[in-house]
Amino acid sequence: MKISFIGSGNVATQLALALQKIGGVKIHQIISRDKGHAKNLAMQVKADHNHELSRLKPNFDLLILAVNDDAIADILTQTPLPDNKIICHTAGSVASTVFKDMSRKYGVIYPLQTISKNKTTVWKSLPILITASDDSTEKRLTQLVKHLTRATHVITDEQRFALHVAAVFACNFSNAMMQISQKLCAENNIDFDLLKPLTQETFEKAERMGPRNAQTGPAKRGDQSVINKHLEFLKDHDLEKNLYRDLSAYIQQTYRS
Amino acid sequence: MKISFIGSGNVATQLALALQKIGGVKIHQIISRDKGHAKNLAMQVKADHNHELSRLKPNFDLLILAVNDDAIADILTQTPLPDNKIICHTAGSVASTVFKDMSRKYGVIYPLQTISKNKTTVWKSLPILITASDDSTEKRLTQLVKHLTRATHVITDEQRFALHVAAVFACNFSNAMMQISQKLCAENNIDFDLLKPLTQETFEKAERMGPRNAQTGPAKRGDQSVINKHLEFLKDHDLEKNLYRDLSAYIQQTYRS
Numbered sequence: 325m326k327i328s329f330i331g332s333g334n335v336a337t338q339l340a341l342a343l344q345k346i347g348g349v350k351i352h353q354i355i356s357r358d359k360g361h362a363k364n365l366a367m368q369v370k371a372d373h374n375h376e377l378s379r380l381k382p383n384f385d386l387l388i389l390a391v392n393d394d395a396i397a398d399i400l401t402q403t404p405l406p407d408n409k410i411i412c413h414t415a416g417s418v419a420s421t422v423f424k425d426m427s428r429k430y431g432v433i434y435p436l437q438t439i440s441k442n443k444t445t446v447w448k449s450l451p452i453l454i455t456a457s458d459d460s461t462e463k464r465l466t467q468l469v470k471h472l473t474r475a476t477h478v479i480t481d482e483q484r485f486a487l488h489v490a491a492v493f494a495c496n497f498s499n500a501m502m503q504i505s506q507k508l509c510a511e512n513n514i515d516f517d518l519l520k521p522l523t524q525e526t527f528e529k530a531e532r533m534g535p536r537n538a539q540t541g542p543a544k545r546g547d548q549s550v551i552n553k554h555l556e557f558l559k560d561h562d563l564e565k566n567l568y569r570d571l572s573a574y575i576q577q578t579y580r581s
Numbered sequence: 582m583k584i585s586f587i588g589s590g591n592v593a594t595q596l597a598l599a600l601q602k603i604g605g606v607k608i609h610q611i612i613s614r615d616k617g618h619a620k621n622l623a624m625q626v627k628a629d630h631n632h633e634l635s636r637l638k639p640n641f642d643l644l645i646l647a648v649n650d651d652a653i654a655d656i657l658t659q660t661p662l663p664d665n666k667i668i669c670h671t672a673g674s675v676a677s678t679v680f681k682d683m684s685r686k687y688g689v690i691y692p693l694q695t696i697s698k699n700k701t702t703v704w705k706s707l708p709i710l711i712t713a714s715d716d717s718t719e720k721r722l723t724q725l726v727k728h729l730t731r732a733t734h735v736i737t738d739e740q741r742f743a744l745h746v747a748a749v750f751a752c753n754f755s756n757a758m759m760q761i762s763q764k765l766c767a768e769n770n771i772d773f774d775l776l777k778p779l780t781q782e783t784f785e786k787a788e789r790m791g792p793r794n795a796q797t798g799p800a801k802r803g804d805q806s807v808i809n810k811h812l813e814f815l816k817d818h819d820l821e822k823n824l825y826r827d828l829s830a831y832i833q834q835t836y837r838s
Contacts, residue, residue: 394806417807436779438786438797451775477775486769487776489811489825494762494776495783496798497828498755503792503835505751512743518708518734519744519751520788522693526752527784529695531777535760540695541753549651550674554746563831568746570827571754574820578760 325349325468328384330377330399332356332365335414335435336390338445344369346471352384382406386468388433389413396422410461416488419481420455431456431465434484438495447472453479453487504564543575582606582725585641587634587656589613589622592671592692593647595702601626603728609641639663643725645690646670653679667718673745676738677712688713688722691741695752704729710736710744761821800832 327343329336332354344351351369356362359375366373372381380387380403387405389396393415400422405411410429413422423430432455439445452469454476456462462478469476479487502523509516529538542550551572558565584600586593589611601608608626613619616632623630629638637644637660644662646653650672657679662668667686670679680687689712696702709726711733713719719735726733736744759780766773786795799807808829815822 392802392804394804417810436775438779438782450778453775475775479771483769483771485810485814486765487771489814490762490765490771491776491779492798492811492825493758493765494780496796496800496832497824498758498780499783499787499792499796500828500832500835501750501755501758502787503796505747506792508743508747508750512740514736514740514744514747516791518693518710518732519748521707522695522748523751523755523784523788525695526756527780530756530759531780534773535756535763539753539756539760541749543753545649547649547651553674553742554749557742557746563834567754567827567831568749570824571757574824575753575757577820578757 325385326352326383327386327388328353328355328371328380329365329388329390330355330380330403331388331390332358332361333390333392334439334441336388337365337368337441338439339388339390339414339433339435340365340369340371342445342447342472343468346468349468353381355380377402378404380404382409384409386410386412386464391415393417400426410464412465416484416491419485420457421481424457427457429457429461431461432481432484433465433469434487436487436491449473449475451475451477453477453484455479455481455484504567508564539575539579541575543572544579546576582642583609583640584643584645585610585612585628585637586622586645586647587612587637587660588645588647589615589618590647590649591696591698593645594622594625594698595696596645596647596671596690596692597622597626597628599702599704599729600725603725606725610638612637634659635661637661639666641666643667643669643721648672650674657683667721669722673741673748676742677714678738681714684714686714686718688718689738689741690722690726691744693744693748706730706732708732708734710734710741712736712738712741761824765821796832796836798832800829801836803833 329340340351343349351371354362354366354371354373357375362373362375396413396418405426411423411427412431412433414433420432434453436451450473452473454465456465466476506516586597597608600606608628611619611623611628611630614632619630619632653670653675662683668680668684669688669690671690677689691710693708707730709730711722713722723733763773
């Protein structure tokens with residue numbers, strides 16, 4: 325199976341590196357507007373490379389667009405696509421049907437993880453979510469990624485989109501909460517490392533009991549007097565104060581209903 | 582050292598169980614309005630118990646008020662306190678000076694962890710933060726808790742308060758984010774366990790690199806088109822939509838400045 329990539333970023337890099345190790349798979353070509361990145365990845369996976377979309381070689385079996393969610397539609401208008409080959413993207417927020425006017429066989433390979441170019445992805449049990457235009461494409465994509473992980477799942481475009489939103493809350497926003505905590509510690513000359521046992525227990529408890537059952541704190545207890553004192557403490561931090569108030573209200577509301 | 586407790590909840594239970602194992606320490610009396618809880622804990626630590634504050638025996642060396650932050654001031658008005666004994670509480674949001682009109686020696690023993698009655702606390706490296714009225718009290722409290730953990734620290738009332746707010750963000754609010762994620766998965770028929778590798782990596786990355794450096798996602802990238810699509814997805818979830826918008830704005834603002 326000849327696989328070509330458009331893109332040379334975090335996901336393209338880790339996916340190409342992993343796929344090339346599968347028997348019978350050959351990474352065919354890397355196309356990326358950034359010449360240096362294209363060349364660098366192409367050398368690692370022993371593929372051709374180019375920085376112009378028009379130079380995409382047509383003789384691939386699978387083309388993977390691993391680019392920013394936003395760039396996909398744009399790229400499609402500039403790329404000559406052969407029919408009867410499978411075309412995929414790796415984006416959480418873009419429907420597979422973005423391809424439907426230019427190919428009969430298309431799909432999505434969505435790895436549910438935060439992936440970095442420079443940190444080798446551990447694929448073994450990492451969920452990869454597949455969406456496909458038809459049964460035979462679904463089967464081919466699933467067979468392929470099963471070589472990477474035991475956690476392959478077929479989902480709809482709508483489910484992948486919901487999962488993407490859920491991932492923003494569980495990953496990006498929970499990290500932002502820790503970031504505010506880090507900032508408050510720094511301002512008050514407190515070593516943020518003191519909080520490590522607490523954040524560790526928080527995460528493990530959520531995993532063990534589910535976050536719904538693991539919730540604790542003044543908002544969960546309905547302890548309005550502590551909440552008010554905390555808001556008073558944050559009076560010179562408008563943004564953090566508003567977030568504290570809204571998040572406490574959210575938790576209180578959740579346990580009332 | 583004779584130690585008495587007012588309170589029989591999560592912190593009182595785990596602290597009494599741990600302190601009684603120290604050589605030379607005797608848990609003297611447990612006072613709690615809930616007769617059954619008082620008796621139950623007293624039996625476990627071989628102490629007397631009572632449910633009336635007026636029955637506090639005066640011959641203790643250290644009295645620990647391990648009750649809700651709100652209840653401390655109230656309890657003090659009803660309790661006859663002998664002078665020259667050390668009085669402590671365990672609350673994050675109450676200054677040690679709450680005791681200053683009734684004792685010359687007072688302080689705070691604040692364990693920075695979410696503690697449950699029914700789950701044995703692992704004290705070994707759990708931060709315990711000490712505040713004290715004077716050097717000799719500070720020394721006695723520090724010596725005592727050093728038997729429990731190697732992570733004892735002396736901090737001011739102001740620092741403990743800031744730490745308490747920081748802990749709400751890092752623990753309670755990050756858990757609330759995972760709770761929203763869990764809810765969105767349930768509504769869209771997605772197994773929440775799919776997100777486990779992602780939340781695990783999120784937490785480990787924040788610990789390894791610090792949350793400021795670990796931030797990822799559409800808001801961090803300034804990807805407004807994905808943010809808008811996510812907000813559209815949440816259009817029937819007013820609360821979650823507002824949180825999504827405000828948290829994204831917060832992250833964007835943080836990386837702009």
